[in-house]
Amino acid sequence: MADALVSPEWLAAHLDAPNLALIDLRVPADGGRTAYETAHIPGAVFSDYAADGWRHKVGNVPGLLPEPAHLAALFGRLGIAPEKHVILIPAGTGANDLAASARAYWTLKIMGHATVSILDGGTRGWVNAGRTIEWGAGNVPKAPPYPVSPQPGYRQDSAAVLVAASGKTHALVDARSASYFSGKEKASEAKRAGHIPGAISADYAHLVNPTTGALKPRADLDALLASVPKGPVISYCNTGHTAALNWFVLSEIFGRPDVTLYDGSMTDWTQDETRPVSTE
Structure with missing residues (x-):
């Protein structure tokens, strides 16, 4: 079983593994897509925590779990398939940013995805460790809609x-x-x-x-x-x-x-x- 939290050293050693799905998750306050295109970990796919709808507003309640159909489409668009080990990559700017990755982690788990980790320190930790970065729009290896299976106990x-x-x-x-x-x-x-x-x-x-x-x-x-x-x-x-x-x-x-x-x-x-x- 994968660790819930992985280090930049672990990711560097496994970066070429074909089963990884790297998700660069950004909150708007941290620059969104512009910041991603300036510097991101090689192979990471961009996701906007707000615009992609990792949470759903109903009436005056803004943070609810979205409908399974929405999440199935989102996961597929990000290239997530059941056999993938998802690595959620925060920007590394602080607690609010890390909480977004924790919420996405919970969302993947409650929808039945087995293997998820968060990169400790995020992109900033990766850069500060002197690791290779990419820039530009990046690639999106789309997958079919994810076969979500909502789980109890979360x-x-x-x-x-x-x-x-x-x-x-x-x-x-x-x-x-x-x-x-x-x-x-x-x-x-x-x-x-x-x-x-x-x-x-x-x-x-x-x-x-x-x-x-x-x-x-x-x-x-x-x-x-x-x-x-x-x-x-x-x-x-x-x-x-x-x-x-x-x-x-x-x-x-x-x-x-x-x-x-x-x-x-x-x-x-x-x-x-x-x-x-x-x-x-």
Whole structure:
């Protein structure tokens, strides 16, 4: 089984492997296609996290899992086939960028793709290691629509979160900064500020080295998430974006079972005024 996180050294040693599908995933804030065409890892295919629809907006909730048919077409257009080992390549600019790759990783997994990894440090780490780069539009080795097979055990909706919060059956882990958790700030789409009662604050940004854009060492990650108790976990944030990084570390790096993502998160939770919100 492939590691969930691979190093530039690992990728350099396997770059010519025919089973790899390299996906250069960029958020608009990091320059999008222009930045990709300026420098990317050889063979990497560009994907725009926003424009390609890795997340889907329904009403006032912007971060939901897209329909399987959309993802089947997207995966195929990017050259992803079931036998491929997908390497998601963030830009390497920081926590927000890495969270996009974590969300794409979760999306591939929930749609039934077996072998996925994220390049630690992304393109910046690759360049800083003195590795070869390409520039220009790149090639897109299209594949047929992907035979998606939605899998259980990855996702929670508001009804399940309400049961979990009321019954205290899961640890609720809030990936947002302290100002959002305490209700001093809120996402524009959220109708109320605060957090789900009983949640643990675990700011996702603390998991990433801001200088390199890579995850911090395992010992640091253990310490940063030490407040998360054993047992089932639901990770959430505002839109299911930053929470994907906490999910990735807890589930894929720590190997903890029963870690799920509430993709609707606070923008979905607060649409119904009967759902409780706390600022304490």
